[in-house]
Amino acid sequence: MSHFHLMVLYAFLVGLFFSLLWRRKRRAQVKLFLQVFLGMILGGVLVAWLMYPFPGQPPAPFP
Amino acid sequence: MASRQKTVGDAPTGKKPWIAALSAWLIPxxxxxxxxxxxxxLGFLAIFLACLWIGCDLDGQLATWASSQPLSPLRVLGLLDSWAMGVSYFLLTKVVHYQGVATAPGFEYGSTFLVTAGLMNVLLILDAWDLAHGRDRAELAGN
Known part of the structure; x- marks a missing residue:
């Protein structure tokens, strides 16, 4: 599994958990699930792009 | 028609809160x-087991007690999180003798899933305690 797939899986499980824990009505559960799920995935992608200008390793030398 | 404002209050359920909390701790x-x-x-149990399964499959770390290792605040938190898993922690450590593999490619991800499983159960214990006291906050908030 790739990093992204694991992140999606994690967001899915956490979204499912909180929607079951904090909501009773089906419509409200779906709404909260989508908020948590999409928030985590989009947030993760956003943070990844914010870190893009700061690579962990020096850039490869010119050939 | 005037709407009645709901307030949080205790409504007797006839169930013992300590049994609810203990049951929640032992089995998510x-x-x-x-x-x-x-x-x-059943939903909570399935989600917990999924996190546990994925965490162990990725060889994540499960904090265990080792007297040779110093007790740092983070380590204490890790131990409390692991113990919060209840019977699962006992089965993993004493029966299966599970140990994470620090050099595994999915180690960090696996550790994240395992920590999350423990934290989820902490929330379940608190929720069961509240429900046993008749404090269903989601219901009272109209959710």
């Missing part, structure tokens, strides 16, 4: 099962 979802919320109990 056990407290909710004791309180009669079967569907949610």
């Amino acid at each position: 979802g056990g407290g909710h099962l004791y309180l009669g919320h079967r569907g949610r109990a």
